[in-house]
Amino acid sequence: MAIPSGASTSIILRLEMNKETSSFAQVAAAVGDAGGDIVAIDVGRSDKTITVRDITVNVYDQKQTELIVEAVNAVNGVKVVHVSDQTFLLHIGGKIETTPKTPIKNRDDLSRVYTPGVARVCMAIHEKPSRAHSLTIKRNTIAVVSDGSAVLGLGNIGPEAAMPVMEGKAVLFKQFAGVDAFPICLNTQDTEEIIQIVKAIAPSFGGINLEDISSPRCFEIEQRLIEELDIPVFHDDQHGTAVVLLAGLLNAVKLVGKRMEDLKIVVCGIGAAGIACSKMLLAAGVTNIIGVDRAGAIVRGETYENRAWQWYAENTNPEGLSGSLSEVIRGADVFIGVSGPGVLKVTDLQQMAKDPIVFAMANPTPEISPEEAEPYVRVMATGRSDYPNQINNVLCFPGIFRGILDCRASRVTEEMKLAAAKAIASVVSDEELNEYYIIPSVFNASVVETVREAVIQAAYESGVARKAAPTSPKPVTVY
Numbered sequence: 103m104a105i106p107s108g109a110s111t112s113i114i115l116r117l118e119m120n121k122e123t124s125s126f127a128q129v130a131a132a133v134g135d136a137g138g139d140i141v142a143i144d145v146g147r148s149d150k151t152i153t154v155r156d157i158t159v160n161v162y163d164q165k166q167t168e169l170i171v172e173a174v175n176a177v178n179g180v181k182v183v184h185v186s187d188q189t190f191l192l193h194i195g196g197k198i199e200t201t202p203k204t205p206i207k208n209r210d211d212l213s214r215v216y217t218p219g220v221a222r223v224c225m226a227i228h229e230k231p232s233r234a235h236s237l238t239i240k241r242n243t244i245a246v247v248s249d250g251s252a253v254l255g256l257g258n259i260g261p262e263a264a265m266p267v268m269e270g271k272a273v274l275f276k277q278f279a280g281v282d283a284f285p286i287c288l289n290t291q292d293t294e295e296i297i298q299i300v301k302a303i304a305p306s307f308g309g310i311n312l313e314d315i316s317s318p319r320c321f322e323i324e325q326r327l328i329e330e331l332d333i334p335v336f337h338d339d340q341h342g343t344a345v346v347l348l349a350g351l352l353n354a355v356k357l358v359g360k361r362m363e364d365l366k367i368v369v370c371g372i373g374a375a376g377i378a379c380s381k382m383l384l385a386a387g388v389t390n391i392i393g394v395d396r397a398g399a400i401v402r403g404e405t406y407e408n409r410a411w412q413w414y415a416e417n418t419n420p421e422g423l424s425g426s427l428s429e430v431i432r433g434a435d436v437f438i439g440v441s442g443p444g445v446l447k448v449t450d451l452q453q454m455a456k457d458p459i460v461f462a463m464a465n466p467t468p469e470i471s472p473e474e475a476e477p478y479v480r481v482m483a484t485g486r487s488d489y490p491n492q493i494n495n496v497l498c499f500p501g502i503f504r505g506i507l508d509c510r511a512s513r514v515t516e517e518m519k520l521a522a523a524k525a526i527a528s529v530v531s532d533e534e535l536n537e538y539y540i541i542p543s544v545f546n547a548s549v550v551e552t553v554r555e556a557v558i559q560a561a562y563e564s565g566v567a568r569k570a571a572p573t574s575p576k577p578v579t580v581y
């Protein structure tokens with residue numbers, strides 16, 4: 103599968119050029135003919151016969167990189183000796199590190215930070231365990247836990263391969279909300295074992311963010327951990343996604359002048375995200391939702407071994423529609439994709455009702471590309487950072503955890519999720535609302551602050567807040 107790397111990705115080609123037989127003009131022409139755009143040139147070394155040059159080229163995907171390398175290698179007297187990709191360079195050694203808050207400059211400092219001074223603090227916590235919230239990193243630290251079983255839309259690629267995503271989530275938690283997050287990828291996909299491991303590591307954390315754990319195991323893991331731990335547990339792919347989806351839909355519906363209760367919505371991919379999004383839509387007043395998975399629509403009245411699908415069959419698809427995505431999408435107002443790449447066709451879009459709303463949220467490759475869909479839809483959104491209308495759980499998880507930690511909520515209630523969705527939607531004013539701006543940018547500093555405040559308020563109203571929250575949110579770095 104070719105994974106688009108994003109429009110802003112560039113590669114650096116190191117070239118050895120024979121001075122007599124080649125010219126840079128030939129190289130530039132070869133790159134240009136292969137669709138590449140040279141943005142920088144460095145001369146690394148030059149002697150009588152050879153020049154070594156690094157050229158930086160903007161590319162769209164892996165396939166284009168291969169075409170450019172092939173084209174440059176075909177120029178007489180030119181050899182590509184190395185290709186580096188800025189995305190890979192950025193990942194060397196990982197994306198986060200631990201930084202001490204207090205320097206150790208002398209023996210005095212050492213005896214406070216470490217033994218013997220630290221022992222008094224240990225005993226204070228031993229006498230009253232809740233002191234861990236004020237005397238350790240617990241109050242501002244969460245675990246991002248995955249088993250690597252449903253990493254983005256890449257599937258079951260295992261715990262090591264899941265690490266770059268979990269490290270990325272940790273970066274986002276810190277940058278957008280000041281929350282410290284540890285990526286923890288487990289070498290087990292056994293439900294009971296995951297539950298026991300998370301319970302065992304919980305003392306160090308103020309909250310647990312479950313990530314990219316496939317359905318239906320994710321439902322039991324989350325439910326059991328909520329019941330058995332005294333810190334909040336939040337499966338991001340379910341609830342973070344559902345919150346942001348609802349925020350985007352509230353604004354999209356306002357824009358096209360339709361009402362939630364009149365919508366026909368097709369949800370494709372009835373896994374962690376699809377089920378949670380559907381539940382949130384039902385809670386928001388939508389009545390006509392049809393879920394479609396690999397084998398077609400989930401049909402009311404049929405029996406399913408998967409308990410989550412059985413619930414789904416009993417609570418959606420009131421008209422009992424059956425068949426493929428192309429069959430059930432006829433007349434739909436909204437398509438929500440949380441499945442995999444390329445599932446939706448232009449011919450499907452052509453069958454939708456007037457002013458179609460398409461949220462193709464599979465990552466990194468959506469159910470249909472915005473370029474293909476644009477002529478046929480009124481509102482188009484994806485989960486990606488490089489197109490307008492990014493419907494991605496990153497708009498939710500930093501702010502919701504900032505709020506949870508600040509009021510030391512014991513759990514996350516439905517009211518808190520609904521408040522977060524409305525808060526995100528409210529960041530886009532009526533004057534700003536348009537087809538390309540139904541959801542705020544993740545770089546909009548008011549998103550985290552607005553979500554945090556709404557979540558804290560809802561936590562108090564739900565009776566789950568255990569501490570008075572600081573009045574002003576933590577500073578957020580915005581680039």
Ligand SMILES: NC(=O)c1ccc[n+]([C@@H]2O[C@H](COP(=O)([O-])OP(=O)(O)OC[C@H]3O[C@@H](n4cnc5c(N)ncnc54)[C@H](O)[C@@H]3O)[C@@H](O)[C@H]2O)c1
Pocket residue numbers: 252253254255256314315316317338339340343370371372373374375376394395396397439440441442445463464465466484485486493494495496
């Ligand atoms: N934009 C976001 O914020 C966001 C958030 C969560 C998940 N997602 C995306 O949603 C997708 C699913 O994630 P998940 O955590 O729910 O995974 P999951 O494994 O729990 O569920 C995926 C479901 O999609 C179904 N599916 C896969 N390919 C399909 C196809 N071609 N047609 C119909 N159904 C298909 C699977 O059978 C499964 O039921 C991934 O691509 C993920 O990147 C996006």
Ligand SMILES: O=C(O)C[C@H](O)C(=O)O
Pocket residue numbers: 253254255267314338339464465485494495496
């Ligand atoms: O990681 C993301 O970008 C969103 C989401 O959690 C996903 O699994 O796709």
Ligand SMILES: [Mg+2]
Pocket residue numbers: 254313314338339
């Ligand atoms: Mg995810």
